[in-house]
Amino acid sequence: MSGALFFTLAIWAVGWAAVILVMRVTPSRGTVAILGNLAVPIIFGATLLGLWESIVIGFHVPPIILPAPSHIAAKLVTSLPTLGADFVQTMKGLLAGYVIGCGSGFLVALLIDRSPFLQRGLLPLGNFVSALPIVGVAPIMVMWFGFDWQSKAAVVVIMTFFPMLVNTNAGLAASGHMERDLMKTYGASEGQTLTKLRLPAALPFIFNGLKINATLALIGAIVAEFFGTPIVGMGFRINTEVGRMNIEMVWATIVVAALTGSVFYGIIALVERRVTFWHASYRQRK
């Protein structure tokens, strides 16, 4: 026991010392700074994993309460086919819902752009809806669209529609008066002003909505699966394996879900960086 305690404390001390050391030697500018700033959180994360491992192994924590990271990794590797099938099933509902929800939110924002009356009516509603526990519609959608991925897509559509509407709308208002006046002096039509000025100016807001929705969509798809699925899907896996006390499998599924969420978010952030390279928040960093 005392050996385990010593080992745990040692990992903590080494990890913390490494964080401090890397921070000391990292310069404030240049390529080395970027590497250093990346290294610090990575060392911190590795330290946490090490602590977790040594506590669970050293203090004989029952795997039902908390399995060791190494065991979770082993479980992840051995059950890749099951996890892969779950992933595909969940992604079907998620992607379909994400595209439809974000797409329709964007289109409706374009449609109500010309009508201040509808904007004043819909936007407070949109803000209000974002405070509601929308995941609660999951059982209704399962009743309407069945157990398969269509019902999950429907939940995702409802969750992603309003954030997209609100953000696109804010974005369309983002271009300045001077710029709009300039377009007018060019004799640009409404359509030209929209495609050449207002939509590009709205892009940071649109991407903001897309990023918020990436997280929301994953939550919606997984929680909707708690309410009934064909026997596959990440939410289904988590719910059943918890019931069977197979906690290692639950953690493995959560790792997959976490990776999915991060990669999904990362892809959108990368696209954003490529598309809105002109925006101040990216230019500053150089």
Next chain:
Amino acid sequence: MLQSLLLPLGEGRDGGLIMTRKSQFLPVLTVLGTLVVVWYFGAVWMNLDLQRNLFANADNTTYSTRDLISGTLNQDRPRLPAPHQIVEELNHSVLEVAPDSRRSLVYHATITVEATLLGFAIGSGLGIFLAILIVHLRSLDKSLMPWIVASQTVPIIALAPMIVVILNQFDITGIVPKAVIAAYLSFFPVTVGMVKGLRSPDPLQMDLMRTYSASKLQTFFKLRLPASVPFLFTSLKIAVAAALVGAVVAEITKSEDGGLGARLLAGSYYGQTIQIWAALLTAASVAALLVVLIGVFERLTAVKMGAKITGARP
């Protein structure tokens, strides 16, 4: 990410929720009115097949279109209940049933609100504490903050069923597991918002504090904390909504104690659609109420701190 969480919650949300601006009243009412009309048409359309079957089973072949339509709006288990049916159910289960009965929505809502508020208190307390640490310790800022932000791209709600089971192993049952999940969901917005708020004083103001030779503690209480108040309340509104979602989802996985989530699950098991919609609307009202309540505290605090809010809301 930091901006993404704070951005959609600027001035607009508060104005939208409380709806004090006269210019918004009519448009919102129009949209809501349209929604109800569309809902009625949708209810007729979605329940049509079932109603035809019901008539066919009753050997009723001579029904008029009028019978058919009024039938679709008054079924026991419609696919889409009409608004008046939901209002009736709400009226029944909120006002008529005794509040301590398991059939009362007040009973279930109280359970949910208890878990939400406990979780919200723990979560926002932890969030503020972490934010203070992060602002003052550069090492934590560099090492912990990226993970806190990254944790938001992860569907933390997937952890809910497991947290319930783990805490069960320690004989921790009742309100605590639900509150833990609610706290977990609500701590993040508070941390991010508070870090932003505590850093919001500009360098000039910080320099002024230094010329006064103010200690770190004094700088904190006299400059950083007051400056962070608007950020705090904005993030508290997100946090309380998130806590409610956490409590509802926790109740779905732990339905034996009751609560609005349990009510949703029971409704979906037994096909009681009207009951599901009523529970959903109750959850929505509770969420709105909690957010508005924090908005009220925000204004009270602003008045206490000497803000003039007469001009802000015409």
